[in-house]
Amino acid sequence: MASSIFDKLQVEFIDQDESVQVVADTIGSSGEVPERYVRHEIEANIVIIDNANCYSLPVIDMSRLINPDFSEEEIAKLGSACEEWGYFHLVNHGVDAGLLQQIKADITEFFRLPLQEKKAVAIPPNDLQGFGHHFFFPKEQKLDWADLLFLVTRPVEERSMDFWPTKPSTFRDSLDKYSLEIANVSTKLFKLMAINLGVDEEALLGVFKGQTQSVRINHYPHCCQADKVLGFSAHTDGVGLTLLLQVNDVQGLQIRKDGRWFAVKNLPGALVAMSVTFLRVSCFRSHQILTNGKYKSIEHRAVINPDKGRITLAAFHKPPLSCTIGVGPLQELLMKGEARYKTVDVVEFTKGYFTAKLEGRSYLESLKLGV
Numbered sequence: 001m002a003s004s005i006f007d008k009l010q011v012e013f014i015d016q017d018e019s020v021q022v023v024a025d026t027i028g029s030s031g032e033v034p035e036r037y038v039r040h041e042i043e044a045n046i047v048i049i050d051n052a053n054c055y056s057l058p059v060i061d062m063s064r065l066i067n068p069d070f071s072e073e074e075i076a077k078l079g080s081a082c083e084e085w086g087y088f089h090l091v092n093h094g095v096d097a098g099l100l101q102q103i104k105a106d107i108t109e110f111f112r113l114p115l116q117e118k119k120a121v122a123i124p125p126n127d128l129q130g131f132g133h134h135f136f137f138p139k140e141q142k143l144d145w146a147d148l149l150f151l152v153t154r155p156v157e158e159r160s161m162d163f164w165p166t167k168p169s170t171f172r173d174s175l176d177k178y179s180l181e182i183a184n185v186s187t188k189l190f191k192l193m194a195i196n197l198g199v200d201e202e203a204l205l206g207v208f209k210g211q212t213q214s215v216r217i218n219h220y221p222h223c224c225q226a227d228k229v230l231g232f233s234a235h236t237d238g239v240g241l242t243l244l245l246q247v248n249d250v251q252g253l254q255i256r257k258d259g260r261w262f263a264v265k266n267l268p269g270a271l272v273a274m275s276v277t278f279l280r281v282s283c284f285r286s287h288q289i290l291t292n293g294k295y296k297s298i299e300h301r302a303v304i305n306p307d308k309g310r311i312t313l314a315a316f317h318k319p320p321l322s323c324t325i326g327v328g329p330l331q332e333l334l335m336k337g338e339a340r341y342k343t344v345d346v347v348e349f350t351k352g353y354f355t356a357k358l359e360g361r362s363y364l365e366s367l368k369l370g371v
Helices: 002-009 020-027 040-044 071-084 097-112 115-121 171-197 201-207 285-290 346-359
Strands: 047-049 059-061 087-091 130-132 147-154 212-220 232-235 241-246 253-257 260-263 279-282 299-302 310-318
Touching (some): 071 087, 097 212, 097 241, 097 310, 115 130, 171 212
Antiparallel strands (some): 147 212, 232 299, 241 279
């Protein structure tokens, strides 16, 4: 249950009763954004737009990854994507097209419900799961322009069903099925990454055995002053692998590489019959540690559209908190050089990640050796 997770972490999560959708509706097309949402740093950022003449993000084909005739070449592309970007589009991933349609429809319908109905699954004080605005924030912290629904989805026994919406009626069933299919995709990717890294598959999969999967379903309302707010502050995820489903066709994802921000286009035609959908795969913090720095930990953020709301579903996969295996470089990689990161257990890693996020500093940097 979520409460047992935070008993272990001893991190305080504060309830926030404010809905960004209500704020957006209140200011309308001409009102002023409340100061607590205004992000002055955006003005100083130069953003590079994704186009054929500028740059192109990697596209990885799962059907080629598992096809003996093409797997060697595609696995090499997978490794290059993780090393250079820490990010790639995944196509032909095998998730049922009908299921994708259903989960997108259910999520969209949930966020269209009146606020009082959504608050039936509101995040309680000092907890994580449910509908709300923010997990935690000091009073001086700027707020993100987003409402969210956060749920632990796997293992099944870790679910808190009180926070799973019953409206629409198909929501629980479609999320259950989606979580299983996405878990299977993540397992395949972990195996293929192990091949690319030249390590034993079980060594990498062992870290994620009994992996915890959670989902953060994000609704970023439109804002008439979109250049003043951020949907999600710049961050890297404290997990091993994130799979992101774009629920509608509104863009807003940006990633940071070599000190510059890159706007990410949705990938037209990436999923058959789902031309406005893509799955994003990111090799984040614990992968950077496990791979001894070989795979990148990519910083990313969400920006806001002035005319349309954006909805996404991010599925996070990480080792269980009960895992006794330390999060540190894989031994096979240490044979090729000295360790660049400390080894910490999963609870210590997760607690340090949240604490560092609250204090606005990089936890990953604090785990480096010899610095």
